[in-house]
Amino acid sequence: MHDDFNVHRKVREITRKGHKNNCKPLVNEAGEIIIDAGKKKEAWKTYLENLFHDLRKEQKPTVGEGPEILVDEDLYQIGTRNTEFTRHLTSRVNQLATEVDDLKQDVSGLTEAVHDLQNLDAHVEELNTAVNPINSNVAELDKTLSTH
16 A cells, blocks of 8 residues: 555655765875875775775786687677678679669660661651652742742
8 A cells, every 4th residue: 555645755765855965075094085086096996905805916808818609609790790791792782783784774775765866867858858849849839929
């Protein structure tokens, strides 16, 4: 059951409203406030070493160290990525080949259109040759009619 009477207290507790910030500045063993980030890091390191009594030296990881399974996993991931890349590349090559085929068909259609235009020019010349005698006959007829 819910305690409707104390809901406001629970909300304040959860949202931490009304709580003061109890953060205090970091101080060294002499009680002096530490401002420098490097000195703060060193103070925390000393504190944790004293807390856990961990006197081991810090070891930096070296490249190439690690269990064999990591090398096998890396090789598997490289192989998987290569396979995915090969699939993607093959798909893209197929798309480009389809686009090239489409362009070839377009060029073929344009070549036919240019050829048709050239044939049209030849037909226009034939028509002009056929119309020239008619035009001269009309001109003669106009002369005869205008003289009468």
